[in-house]
Amino acid sequence: xxxxxxxxxxxxxxxxxxxxxxxxxxxxxxxxxxxxxxxxxxxxxxxxxxxxxxxxxxxxxxxxxxxxxxxxxxxxxxxxxxxxxxxxxxxxxxxxxxxxxxxxxxxxxxxxxxxxxxxxxxxxxxxxxxxxxxxxxxxxxxxxxxxxxxxxxxxxxxxxxxxxxxxxxxxxxxxxxxxxxxxxxxxxxxxxxxxxxxxxxxxxxxxxxxxxxxxxxxxxxxxxxxxxxxxxxxxxxxxxxxxxxxxxxxxxxxxxxxxxxxxxxxxxxxxxxxxxxxxxxxxxxxxxxxxxxxxxxxxxxxxxxxxxxxxxxxxxxxxxxxxxxxxxxxxxxxxxxxxxxxxxxxxxxxxxxxxxxxxx
Amino acid sequence: xxxxxxxxxxxxxxxxxxxxxxxxxxxxxxxxxxxxxxxxxxxxxxxxxxxxxxxxxxxxxxxxxxxxxxxxxxxxxxxxxxxxxxxxxxxxxxxxxxxxxxxxxxxxxxxxxxxx
Amino acid sequence: xxxxxxxxxxxxxxxxxxxxxxxxxxxxxxxxxxxxxxxxxxxxxxxxxxxxxxxxxxxxxxxxxxxxxxxxxxxxxxxxxxxxxxxxxxxxxxxxxxxxxxxxxxxxxxxxxxxxxxxxxxxxxxx
Numbered sequence: 001x002x003x004x005x006x007x008x009x010x011x012x013x014x015x016x017x018x019x020x021x022x023x024x025x026x027x028x029x030x031x032x033x034x035x036x037x038x039x040x041x042x043x044x045x046x047x048x049x050x051x052x053x054x055x056x057x058x059x060x061x062x063x064x065x066x067x068x069x070x071x072x073x074x075x076x077x078x079x080x081x082x083x084x085x086x087x088x089x090x091x092x093x094x095x096x097x098x099x100x101x102x103x104x105x106x107x108x109x110x111x112x113x114x115x116x117x118x119x120x121x122x123x124x125x126x127x128x129x130x131x132x133x134x135x136x137x138x139x140x141x142x143x144x145x146x147x148x149x150x151x152x153x154x155x156x157x158x159x160x161x162x163x164x165x166x167x168x169x170x171x172x173x174x175x176x177x178x179x180x181x182x183x184x185x186x187x188x189x190x191x192x193x194x195x196x197x198x199x200x201x202x203x204x205x206x207x208x209x210x211x212x213x214x215x216x217x218x219x220x221x222x223x224x225x226x227x228x229x230x231x232x233x234x235x236x237x238x239x240x241x242x243x244x245x246x247x248x249x250x251x252x253x254x255x256x257x258x259x260x261x262x263x264x265x266x267x268x269x270x271x272x273x274x275x276x277x278x279x280x281x282x283x284x285x286x287x288x289x290x291x292x293x294x295x296x297x298x299x300x301x302x303x304x305x306x307x308x309x310x311x312x313x314x315x316x317x318x319x320x321x322x323x324x325x326x327x328x329x330x331x332x333x334x335x336x337x338x339x340x341x342x343x344x345x346x347x348x349x350x351x352x353x354x355x356x357x358x359x360x
Numbered sequence: 361x362x363x364x365x366x367x368x369x370x371x372x373x374x375x376x377x378x379x380x381x382x383x384x385x386x387x388x389x390x391x392x393x394x395x396x397x398x399x400x401x402x403x404x405x406x407x408x409x410x411x412x413x414x415x416x417x418x419x420x421x422x423x424x425x426x427x428x429x430x431x432x433x434x435x436x437x438x439x440x441x442x443x444x445x446x447x448x449x450x451x452x453x454x455x456x457x458x459x460x461x462x463x464x465x466x467x468x469x470x471x472x473x474x475x476x
Numbered sequence: 477x478x479x480x481x482x483x484x485x486x487x488x489x490x491x492x493x494x495x496x497x498x499x500x501x502x503x504x505x506x507x508x509x510x511x512x513x514x515x516x517x518x519x520x521x522x523x524x525x526x527x528x529x530x531x532x533x534x535x536x537x538x539x540x541x542x543x544x545x546x547x548x549x550x551x552x553x554x555x556x557x558x559x560x561x562x563x564x565x566x567x568x569x570x571x572x573x574x575x576x577x578x579x580x581x582x583x584x585x586x587x588x589x590x591x592x593x594x595x596x597x598x599x600x601x602x603x
Contacts, residue, residue, distance in 0.1 A: 035572070038554075042579040047588055056414035059437050127367060130377055144393040150437045158438075159391070186363040209524050212503040212551040223525060225502070230527045294478055294520070296504075296529070305520070307507045322505035322555075330551040359579060 002027045007341075011040050015118045015345040018355035022332065022348065026341055034336040036329055042359040049319040054080060054288060054310075055154060057319070062148050064321060065357040067110065068299045070103040070143075072321075074152045075297045078232070079306040080316075081154060081284075082293035089279045090234075092156035097234040098271050099143060099151055100297075101264040106135040107300035108261040109180065111352050112187065115254055118349050119196040124186065131179050134172055141165060156281025166272055173272075177265045184258040197251035201335035201347035204248055211331045214324040215302020216260065217351050220245045220252035227298035238270050250350040257352075287314050299324055301352045323357035388453035393436045395456045396429070402448035403427060403469035409440035409449060427469055432462040480530035481518070489519075490543050492532055496521045503549040504529070508559045510591045511535070515565055517542065538564065546571035554578070562589040 004027050011019035019040035025033040045064055049057045061076040062069040074096050081088065113128035136146045142165055143149035151157050161169070187193055203213070208221035218225055219242060226242035228235045243259045245252035288310030295306050302324030311317040328351040335347050371377075379386060388394060405427060410418040417433035418440060420426075441449040448469070484492055496503075504520040518533045536542055544567050545552040557578045559565040564587045580588075 037574075039577070039579045039581070044588060052414075055412070059414040059435060059439075123364065123368065140392055141389045144389075144391055144438070145436070148435070158442075182367070186367075190363050206500070209500055209502050210497075210549065210551075212549065218502075225522070225525055225527065227527065292478060294529075296527075303504075305505055307518075309509065318507075318509050320505075320507045326554060327505075327551065330553060333550070 015349050020355045029341050031336050031339050041356045045360040053314045054316055064360055067107045070149045071100050071299045075306050077152045077154050079293050079295040079308045083288040083291045083310045086284055088156045090276045091278045092280050094234045094271050094275050095157045098268050101268045104264040104300045106132050108257045118345050127183055134176050155284040160280050173265050200250045200343045202249045212327050213331050214327040216253050216256040217328050220256045221248035222246040227296045227303045250346055253350045325354045325358045392453045394452050394454045397450050397452055398467050399448045400467050400469045402446045408443040412439050412443045427467040429465040483533045486534050493548050497548045506555045508563045541566045541568045544570045
């Protein structure tokens with residue numbers, strides 16, 4: 001038997017933008033065992049949400065994660081609205097959908113770039129990020145800021161789209177779609193990409209369900225589950241089909257995200273076309289009643305679960321956030337053992353780890 | 361790599377994709393959130409902004425008639441501007457430049473409470 | 477209001493969870509609540525495939541032991557460790573036990589999510 005060595009992967013590692021440590025036990029070049037150690041980014045946001053007044057929590061929840069900040073804010077508003085419950089106007093639902101899909105587009109483009117960077121395809125990384133910049137500009141134009149959009153309030157949204165912005169959005173999104181289609185063609189067919197990703201980190205359908213994975217990690221293993229199937233917000237009025245791949249390897253996860261990028265752009269274009277007229281918010285007075293509610297929505301990384309419990313005061317009794325990465329980390333325990341040491345970065349990246357989400 | 365060739369050729373002859381920054385500045389979008397400005401002539405120290413601010417960046421001292429603003433805490437969420445009844449707070453499109461020390465702005469508003 | 481919520485006793489937990497596992501449901505998460513003298517734990521499952529959600533709720537005293545789900549669903553490792561260190565929920569036999577140091581460090585607040593410690597936790601590191 002070859003001697004076993006334990007090597008730390010992280011907390012600081014070039015492919016990981018955030019701190020997580022994987023203690024990897026390996027024999028020769030084969031990984032035998034892995035133990036994740038987390039806790040480097042714990043900020044106690046759930047506790048802070050209990051001490052804060054409930055309208056201020058929107059901005060706190062947006063800061064759980066930088067990339068999915070828009071959807072975190074929207075989901076928090078949705079769950080608190082369910083405590084009364086409050087019905088929001090249809091235009092606000094469509095606007096929330098448009099901004100959610102816009103942030104999905106930029107998140108997936110960011111991830112595809114990071115994947116290209118992880119296997120050393122630098123020029124593709126630059127190209128993906130160049131496209132992403134256009135989406136960020138759209139976000140800044142419509143919502144006011146590039147990253148933390150802060151567009152959602154309890155009872156609706158804060159900003160409306162005018163005709164000119166709508167036209168500009170459609171124009172830029174079509175451009176982005178054309179450019180990303182070309183690049184995704186390269187990603188899906190290039191032999192260097194395939195050599196690094198096909199068959200790496202295979203997760204079978206049963207394993208994916210038993211490990212409670214979420215989002216693209218789950219759908220790449222052939223499970224057709226997407227929170228948008230619940231038809232919340234405007235998804236009931238849009239043509240939406242979850243994207244499912246069956247291979248369950250890193251390549252399938254990349255393809256799911258790549259196809260979702262294009263799908264997200266289509267959803268935005270469709271929603272912009274169908275945008276109903278009317279108010280963008282309803283005024284909500286008073287404090288949330290003593291009630292509890294859950295809401296799940298689909299983030300770029302998967303299903304985010306919010307639980308809120310009100311107690312009739314200005315503060316919430318309890319807020320619990322289960323982010324998609326939190327559910328996906330245990331899948332590393334199954335995917336990594338048996339792989340080559342050199343494939344660890346790609347496999348770890350293929351679940352799209354977001355540690356500030358995980359630890360809150 | 362051959363599939364990437366069209367993009368590479370286009371980039372080779374396409375000119376730079378970035379702006380020559382200090383010489384060529386992109387215009388801010390019309391409703392971008394850059395930084396917060398206070399109008400001392402309109403503010404009546406009602407305290408709406410300070411109560412709503414999620415980052416506790418505004419403090420109001422009614423005895424001293426002072427409004428203290430901490431730009432380093434501000435997250436530019438525009439909540440104060442929406443809460444202000446006198447339109448004394450505006451959100452400008454330009455960002456603040458980075459600072460070395462955390463500045464503190466002290467305002468002494470002169471706005472009069474309307475006799476109603 | 478939470479749909480499909482079923483309140484059960486602590487002893488029935490594992491057998492109920494086993495039913496979900498046999499039906500190939502996906503474990504979503506658990507939520508712990510401090511009710512003053514008791515802790516209330518709610519386990520959420522998603523009937524796979526589809527987006528149907530159901531929940532199991534148990535209420536236990538603060539010094540009672542709760543069986544671990546990790547024998548059935550390995551993915552409950554993180555949430556059980558988290559409940560153990562933030563609420564002091566006594567979970568028995570977790571597959572990977574981080575020993576109370578998954579999120580918290582040596583000098584962190586003790587059991588920060590409990591209600592009666594609200595003042596103390598707020599001063600130390602709540603906000």
